[in-house]
Amino acid sequence: MPASLRRGLVIGNWKMHGSVSETEALLRQIMALCETATAEVAVCPSFVHVPLALRLTAASAIAVGGQNCSEHDSGACTGEVAAAMLAELGCDRVILGHSERRRQQGESSALVAAKCRAAHRAGLKAVVCVGETLEQRESGQAQTVVAEQLQALVEELRPEDSIAYEPVWAIGTGHTASPRQAQEMHTFIRGCLGAARGDAAQRLRLLYGGSVKAANAAELFAQQDIDGGLVGGAALDAHEFAAIVALAG
Ligand code: PEP
Numbered sequence: 001m002p003a004s005l006r007r008g009l010v011i012g013n014w015k016m017h018g019s020v021s022e023t024e025a026l027l028r029q030i031m032a033l034c035e036t037a038t039a040e041v042a043v044c045p046s047f048v049h050v051p052l053a054l055r056l057t058a059a060s061a062i063a064v065g066g067q068n069c070s071e072h073d074s075g076a077c078t079g080e081v082a083a084a085m086l087a088e089l090g091c092d093r094v095i096l097g098h099s100e101r102r103r104q105q106g107e108s109s110a111l112v113a114a115k116c117r118a119a120h121r122a123g124l125k126a127v128v129c130v131g132e133t134l135e136q137r138e139s140g141q142a143q144t145v146v147a148e149q150l151q152a153l154v155e156e157l158r159p160e161d162s163i164a165y166e167p168v169w170a171i172g173t174g175h176t177a178s179p180r181q182a183q184e185m186h187t188f189i190r191g192c193l194g195a196a197r198g199d200a201a202q203r204l205r206l207l208y209g210g211s212v213k214a215a216n217a218a219e220l221f222a223q224q225d226i227d228g229g230l231v232g233g234a235a236l237d238a239h240e241f242a243a244i245v246a247l248a249g
Helices: 020-033 047-056 083-089 099-104 109-121 134-138 142-151 179-197 214-221 238-247
Strands: 009-013 040-044 063-066 093-096 125-130 162-165 205-209 228-231
Touching: 009 093, 009 162, 009 205, 009 238, 020 040, 020 047, 020 238, 040 093, 047 063, 047 083, 063 083, 083 109, 093 109, 109 125, 109 142, 125 142, 134 142, 142 179, 162 179, 179 205, 179 214, 214 228, 214 238, 228 238
Parallel strands: 009 040, 009 228, 040 063, 063 093, 093 125, 125 162, 162 205, 205 228
Antiparallel strands: none
16 A cells, blocks of 8 residues: 555653643644644543543544553553543543553553553554664664564554654653664554554554654655654644644645
């Protein structure tokens, strides 16, 4: 499938930022600025702000997702949120395997795959993050690490899911992967998916994440296998985020 047939997609990962009033103001601005966007747009607020975001976006094309979900459908899991709870509210997707969770919560690739299955059971699309650390890249392990992360869940993936390649060394650091480095890894990822899943790999959208901003998005999104971005810091600035969305259109 030619890249042009995969619709551009930009997802804002708001992480653990914002009060209720800040979240509302940010989202209202984003909705106004992205009203005519041709790219698909989604925002992923903290769990407590999800109902607010869904209410505000009810009449807009902006989708709302979670930043994580439990691998279990329900039960004695204090502090966890089930995929079905997100789906019942109106979320259509969930970010899984973000490197902050892999590092801070010790999430393994097997756990991320179990969460992906849980998301699908609830009817959510998965946005699965993969990526290597600086040490792994410098020791020539980048592709091995990403292949291992993909291997665990490749059988779970559906064409409507997306994979976000987020080199850990580029997240929140201001150091973006060069368009060539990013495209190289995206080609590798599509190749891994293709080997396991055939044609479905061509439909899956591959997002780049790691210090994406309006100033570098055009070059990144011009790459054949980069279908959009998972945006952290720049997603907290409505004008910056909207400029990135426009470049993914
Ligand atoms: C992220 O955390 O998903 C991310 C890409 O962050 P940033 O854009 O701030 O690097």
